[in-house]
Every structure is written in C-alpha cells, then in structure tokens.
Amino acid sequence: MTAKLLDGKAFAATVREKVASHVSKLKSEHGITPGLAVVLVGEDPASQVYVRSKGKMTVEVGMNSYEHKLDANTSEADLLALIEKLNKDESINGILVQLPLPDHLNEDLVINSIDPVKDVDGFHISNVGLLGTGQKSMVPCTPLGCLMMLREHHGSLSGLDAVVIGRSNIVGKPMANLLLGDSCTVTIAHSRTKDLPDVVRRADIVVAAVGRPEMVPGDWIKKGATVIDVGINRIPAPEKGEGKTRLVGDVDFATAKENAGAITPVPGGVGPMTIACLLANTLTATCRANGLEEPEGLTA
Numbered sequence: 001m002t003a004k005l006l007d008g009k010a011f012a013a014t015v016r017e018k019v020a021s022h023v024s025k026l027k028s029e030h031g032i033t034p035g036l037a038v039v040l041v042g043e044d045p046a047s048q049v050y051v052r053s054k055g056k057m058t059v060e061v062g063m064n065s066y067e068h069k070l071d072a073n074t075s076e077a078d079l080l081a082l083i084e085k086l087n088k089d090e091s092i093n094g095i096l097v098q099l100p101l102p103d104h105l106n107e108d109l110v111i112n113s114i115d116p117v118k119d120v121d122g123f124h125i126s127n128v129g130l131l132g133t134g135q136k137s138m139v140p141c142t143p144l145g146c147l148m149m150l151r152e153h154h155g156s157l158s159g160l161d162a163v164v165i166g167r168s169n170i171v172g173k174p175m176a177n178l179l180l181g182d183s184c185t186v187t188i189a190h191s192r193t194k195d196l197p198d199v200v201r202r203a204d205i206v207v208a209a210v211g212r213p214e215m216v217p218g219d220w221i222k223k224g225a226t227v228i229d230v231g232i233n234r235i236p237a238p239e240k241g242e243g244k245t246r247l248v249g250d251v252d253f254a255t256a257k258e259n260a261g262a263i264t265p266v267p268g269g270v271g272p273m274t275i276a277c278l279l280a281n282t283l284t285a286t287c288r289a290n291g292l293e294e295p296e297g298l299t300a
Contacts, residue, residue: 003227003260006149012272015148015298019279020061022295026286027062034286035064036094036120036278037086041079041105042072047098054096054275061279066092072102079105080113087115093289094120094282117289120281122174131177131300138281139300143175145273146207146228147182147300153226153262158183163200165189165216165250166209171230175207178300196220208250218255227256227263230270 026032036058040051051067058065068082079097086095095118101107111119116126122140130137150157162184166172172188179186189199191210200206200220208216209230221227231250240246249266257263264270280298287294 003257004153004262006153006226006228006262006264006269008145008149008264008269008272011149011152012145012276015273015276015280016057016061018295018298019276019283022283022298023062026283026292030290030292032286032290033062033064033091034094034282035066035089035092036096036282037066037068037089037092039068039070039079039082039086039095039097041070041074041098042102044098044100047100051098054278057275057279058282063279063282064091073104074102076105076109079110083110083113087113087118092118093286094118094278096121096278118285120278120285122281123170128169128174131174134177134181138285139178140170140174141274141277141281142171142209142230142270143178144277144281144300145270146175146230147178148277148297149228149264149270149273150205150226151182156182157205159185160204161185161187161202162205162207163187163189163203164207164209165196165200166207166211166230168209171207171209175209179205179207181300206251210250212250213248214250214252216251216256218252218257218259221251221256221259223259224261225259227251227260228270229253229264229266232266232271 038051055065086092095114111123116124119138122138127137162179164172164176167188167190176186176188197220205226207228213233213235229249229251233248234245237244237246247267284299
C-alpha cells in the first residue's frame with residue numbers, strides 16, 4: 001500500500017480561488033478592498049523571498065498589498081510607531097511583521113503591539129488565549145492550513161487519535177488546540193517524551209513539527225494513518241553535485257508512505273497552505289471588521 005499524496009499546492013490554489021471570489025464580492029457589493037500590510041526589518045534573504053511571494057499573491061486575489069521595508073538597525077520605538085500607524089489605518093485589515101527580527105528588537109513586545117483583530121499571524125497573546133479557550137480568534141496560518149487539509153481528507157475528525165510532535169507556539173500548541181476543537185483526542189509529544197515511537201504508533205493523525213530532518217521513520221506510523229509533515233529542512237545532496245542540497249521534512253517520506261493512508265510531501269505539502277491561509281485570515285479579519293458574514297470553509 002502506498003499512501004495518498006495530500007497535494008498542498010493544488011489545495012492552496014483552491015483556497016486562493018475561494019478568497020479571490022469572496023474579495024470580488026466584497027468589492028462589488030460593499031465597496032471594500034481588504035488590505036494586508038507586511039513589515040520586513042533587515043535583509044534576511046529567506047524573509048525577502050517570502051515577503052515578495054506574499055505581496056504577489058495578495059495582489060493576485062484582488063487585495064491591496066502594503067510593504068514596509070525597514071533597515072536592520074531600525075529602533076524599537078520606530079517599529080512600534082509604524083505598527084501603531086497601521087493599527088489606526090482603516091484601509092489595512094491585516095498586519096504581519098516578518099519574523100525573525102534582528103536581535104535588538106523584542107519579538108514578543110512587537111507582536112503584542114499589533115491590534116489583535118488585525119493580527120493575521122495569530123501570534124498575539126489575546127488570540128492565543130481565545131484559541132486556547134475555544135473562542136473566535138485569528139489562527140496561526142500553518143496550523144490552520146494543516147487543519148483545512150485534514151478536514152478535506154477525513155471530513156469529520158471527531159474521535160480520532162492525534163499526535164502532534166513539537167510544542168512550539170507557532171505550530172505545535174495551536175495545532176493541538178485546533179484538533180481539540182474538532183474533537184480529536186490529542187497528545188503533544190516532544191524531545192523529552194518517553195517511548196516516543198509507541199506514542200506516535202497509536203495515532204490516526206500525526207502532525208510532525210520539530211524541525212529535525214527525517215526524524216520520524218516509517219515504522220512509527222500506524223497502518224492507514226494520516227501524516228502531516230510541517231518540517232522544512234535543507235540537507236546536503238551530494239548525489240546532485242558538490243555543495244548541492246535538497247529539502248526534506250521531519251518525516252522519512254520514503255518509508256512513511258508505505259504505512260500511511262495519506263501523507264503530505266515536502267516540498268509541496270503544508271508550505272503552500274501557509275500563504276493561502278494568510279490571505280484567508282486577511283479576508284476573515286476584513287469581514288469581522290465590517291460586521292459581514294465570514295467566508296465559509298476558510299476559518300477554524
């Protein structure tokens with residue numbers, strides 16, 4: 001048995017289509033165009049590529065994209081002043097500060113200065129608390145993308161046994177809360193978990209988000225389980241030539257696909273869903289700000 005491939009690229013394209021059609025309805029029926037502001041501090045090459053990609057896709061779905069590029073040595077006061085300005089700007093519905101920030105800036109302080117209703121990354125302490133207590137919140141994009149893919153594949157997740165490997169604030173913890181919200185039985189496993197292989201082997205759903213290349217071998221995966229691999233790790237690929245690399249996930253794809261019922265590839269699995277969900281969150285924030293019905297199938 002070889003697992004069904006959960007194609008994140010194709011699914012992300014359908015999410016963007018849904019967003020685009022809802023945006024066009026907002027424009028024609030209410031004269032509203034959602035606006036997303038992305039703030040990039042410094043010259044991190046990966047962040048620059050990511051921000052470019054976000055800007056391009058924002059415009060493609062019919063939203064307004066605002067990019068603010070600041071020097072690496074920008075002061076905390078200047079950054080907070082810009083965020084305050086964006087908080088007050090009614091044409092902006094979503095604010096995203098690209099992480100990581102340069103060392104002299106306090107990440108928590110910066111994130112928590114964003115208006116929670118515009119916090120499309122879902123990292124503000126208020127949104128974390130709302131999600132943790134099962135209330136309406138802005139949900140972090142990567143876990144939201146994982147949840148959408150799981151719902152699409154399974155229909156109902158009720159009663160399924162889910163193991164989340166990794167306890168980060170960005171993926172592990174919010175993922176566990178989302179799965180609880182869909183009535184899964186949830187275990188959060190991590191580097192200190194005793195008998196990790198046995199814990200993973202009982203899971204109907206495995207979400208791997210540890211950032212360690214191919215850490216989860218195929219024999220940890222129960223027959224027929226669904227595997228969502230959030231990891232993106234670059235490893236040497238001498239077979240491609242000297243100095244070449246390739247991308248792998250946190251799961252050993254080659255052996256896991258022999259046991260899994262369904263699995264996300266890396267690349268092309270969870271990655272494309274993250275930006276699609278950022279656009280979905282910006283649309284949701286716009287609808288909430290204007291007291292309009294939220295788009296169906298694009299929220300938790």
